[in-house]
Amino acid sequence: MTGSDDNLWQGDVEKLKGLVSERALTGETMVLNMGPQHPSTHGVLRLLLELDGETVVTCVPDIGYLHTGIEKNMESKRYEQSIVMTDRMDYLSPMGNNLVYCLAMEKLIDLDVPPRAQVIRVLLSELTRINSHLVWLGTHALDIGAMSVFLYCFRERERLLDIFEMVSGQRMMSTYFRPGGVWRDVPAEFEPAVRDFINYFPPRVDDYEKLLTNNPLWLDRTQGIGFISADDAIRYGCSGPTLRGSGVNWDIRKALPYSGYENFDFDVPLGQHGDVYDRYLIRIEEMRQSLRIVEQALDKLPDGPVRSNNRKYVPPPRSELGQSMEAVIHHFKLWTEGFRPPVGEVYQRIESPRGELGCYLVSDGEPKPWRVHFRTPSFIHLSVLPLMSKDHLIADLVGIIGSVDIVLGDCDR
């Protein structure tokens, strides 16, 4: 890329200054575009690479190809109308997004959530985590060259999607959690289906491990690759498995419990080396731990309502509409103008499958939020990509991208 051949390069070399080294400008190293349409970038991510032979000298992530304007759009909708959009941010963890938005709303208006709804939320959030990790494992292994794991993972994921469809009516865009609880109670078939999954799944995780954990090829491609130290991980604001892979014990479910996570017994797996392999081990173990939580949640699922009774914020059930004038008024008021939360701002965070997912809500007292902002793990983790990939082979870059588990919908929103 010397700029001598106009057919090859029509961009502005000036723009590259500061992004790549001086050596690239003289043509000593090569500048290569990876993506935005590249199967290993897990969505539409463009990486500007400076390569010395096959070695990555600089890696500059370029985002915005999947920008949906969801945050801005939320300002023009009433609080409850926007839940449907949160599903579409991190599309591998829709219920996690629902959860953080609902929790933020509940914090803002100080709304209670009945115990049954709390447990259902935890249960489904953990199933969502397994679902997300399955897609991650399948695609990550596929990137590195293990085809069969992909097929196994998607086979198991199908069962989870069936469960989501059963409770919410949709396989992916569930819009199931609502302020003050969940949309409706789980059906009778739910419990047997989840029990079935609890029995079915652990041997499958063992199978994945048999295929990968001690596989010499897998070890070669993942150990010592994409290293990040604990200090750097903290400095860059990493969270979730990316942070824990470097040995930092920080899980929001333990550190700042929400939705009653303090009542569940589970371990937080930690890595030692901060490489691709450790992050892999952590997510595998997290699937087992999530299943433990699911089992406990199912065992202690209390009876009772699944939505708060606070009529100021939660519409009355349909059965009340024919009987009480008051219910009709509440229904009408809530659905014509929505509720008016107090003026103020809140920040709520949860442990999403990818790390800390935060929702910052600012209310000016109107039925529509003044500002909604999501602190998404994928965005933060992209910023460590240059650090992790420096001096690695370009072939390892796909493994590194996979190991931080980004979802571009989560990154551009």
Next chain:
Amino acid sequence: MKVKLTMMWKDALESLVKSPATQRYPFVRLSAPDQLRSKLHWNLENCTGCGLCAKDCPADAIKIIVLDKKAKRFVFRYQVDHCTFCSQCVVSCRQDCLSMANNEWELAALNKDKFTVYYGHASDVESVMEDESDAENGEPAGV
């Protein structure tokens, strides 16, 4: 290594005799769960034309066209391609006019016109469709 191979052999041999995990769609259609949220249906009987459903729809997929409120001549225009299947409208309607089918999930079409559905009395729907196609063709709407 041995364990690994046993597992893979077992899977491979089993798959030889097992019927495929997939179905021969479209000859065989799996049934969807009762709770599935698919295409929206509207029942004119109880509708008051209050417009709550249209107001609450986050995707602007609904339009209630009131031809004559007293005579209850409403046309319900539903844009399937806008709909996010959130069922907010079903919750919002106090009269229970709206419901989501649980078996109409094959919504893809080759023609965009199929994505706009009109519910209402046939004659009303016809006149509304005429008006809309006039407006689309740039004819002045009675100005």
